[in-house]
Amino acid sequence: MIWLTWRQFRTQTLLAAALLAAAAVYLLITGTQLRHSYSADLLSCQTQSSQYTCAGLLNGLQTQYNGPLDLLELLVMATPALVGIFWGAPLIAAELERGTHYMVWNQSVTRGRWLAVKLAAIALASIVTAGVISLLMTWWASPLDTMSGNRFGTQAFNARNVVPLGYAVFAFVLGVTLGLVIRRTLPAMAATLAVFIAVQFLVTIVVRPNVMPSTTITMPINQTTMSQAARFDRSQAVTGPVTIDLPTPAGSWGLSESPALNSAGQPIPTSEVLTCWNQMISRGPLVIKGGNKPFGPLGACLAPLNLHVDVSYLPADRYWPLQWIETALYVALAALLAAFCFRRIRRSS
Template sequence: MIWLTWRQFRTQTLLAAALLAAAAVYLLITGTQLRHSYNADLLSCHAPNAQYTCMGLLNGLQTQYNGPLNLIELLVMGTPALVGIFWGAPLIAGELERGTHYMAWNQSVTRGRWLAVKLCAIGLASIVTAGLVSLLMTWWASPLDTMSGNRFGTQAFNARNIAPLGYAAFAFVLGVALGLLIRRTLPAMAATLAVFIAVQFLVTVAVRPNVMPSTTTTVPINQTTMSQAARFDRSPQDTGPVAIDLPTPAGAWNLGETPALNSAGRPIQTSEVLTCWSQLLSKGPVVVKGGPPAGFGSLGACLAPLNLHVNISYLPANRYWPLQWIETALYTVLAALLAAFCFRRVRRVS
């Protein structure tokens, strides 16, 4: 049975191996170049008074590799979906569509054993493929991840470390289950893609931010905190709210911020900050990224007597690995439930 599985699956295996080899060569070459540039830029940071030069170099490095980073992340995130579409969906649907299941399931090998060998062998290949792609991606992007400090972003989280292994296991068994239900290959492939994307969206948006308790902190608005602000938005209407993006602890996942609040916890109105805002604009253009850290500092100093603050909800950086394990376990459990359904359903196929 194992030999037969290899014979039927060897074309896909060899194609996947060739694509993995090509990806590994590209990522190893460009990853080495990225590390060389990153280390060279870090050396310039040790020179006296090189703070702003260092920031400019590192920002330039991020900009240079931002295109390849996004493309590779999307390819890694797409690997589990491709596994489900091309390896999972045709596994049983193809047999049923061609009618070869009559011969395959009426030999000395029982349906249960046939399915067990297929799920274990091809499922393991799916997990190994996703794991190797994720390993290469994690290694390649580590300098950029160190600079950005954002490991909780959707693309960064879904394309790194162990999470893609759970995605691949789930996508493969999902394809098998839908193929068993639909009994036609192309519709099963389309349904696999649609359901997998829906589950990924649901888990990313609704489950991941709420699976672990968040931390809420109150950040006062003053010269120190405003010098690190990334954004200051006032409403066009005088009665509208004021939104400020203040920094969270290093490496944390910002789940949300309130508008600027007064000491009573009430959102302030735009009219209350217009005087300070006009004073800031009178001193020239505001520079936040790539420039002096003053940014909105003078605006913060002007607003400090108003005793304003922002409440920030976030997950600390040390929640990253627990989230990776929890999400991987969740998808693994879903895959196990779908596999149990397949074993139950395959006995009834005629």
């Protein structure tokens, strides 16, 4: 059975190996260049007296690599889906469609053993494929991840470390399951893509933010906190809310942020901040330095109002537990689907 599985799957294996080799060459070459540029910029920062010059250098490096970063992340995120479509869906559907299952399932090898060998061998190949591309991507992007400090972003989280392995084994078994149920290859491939995307969307939006307890802190609005604010939005209507993006602790995942609240915990209307806002605008246009807007003076003006913002976030140390929990979730779903396949194949004709 192992030899037969290799004979049937060797073309896909060799193609995947060739694509991985090409990706590895590209990532190793460009990753080395990225690391060299990052080290040079850090060395230049140490000799610069201005923090804005240093921030400008690092921002420039991020801008230079943002395009390749987005494309590579999409490639890693697409790998499990491609595994499900081209390796999983045709595994049984193609046999059923061609009618070759009558011969295969009436040999000395039982249906259960046939399916077990197929699932084990190709699931292992799926894990290895996703693991290699994820490892290369994690290594390549590590300087950019260090600069951004945002490991919880959807693309960054889904394309790094161990979760792509869970995605790959789930997508593969999902494809096998849908192929067994639908019994036609192309519809099974389309259904695999649709269901895989739907599951990833639900897990990312619904499960991931709620699977671990979050931390909520109250941040006062004053000169210190406002000097770190990324955004200050006041409503066009004087009765509308005021929104302020205050930073969460380094490396954390910001989940939610309240509008500006007064000491009683009630949202304040825009009319209450207009005086301070107009005073800041009267001093001249806002000039961005080092990527930060000078909201400090606005915060000093607003401080006597005793305003605050409630911020909910996941601390940075929740990253790895969240990676392992999500990986385990996808592996568990794959195991349930595999159990369904073993039960279903015994009843198939």
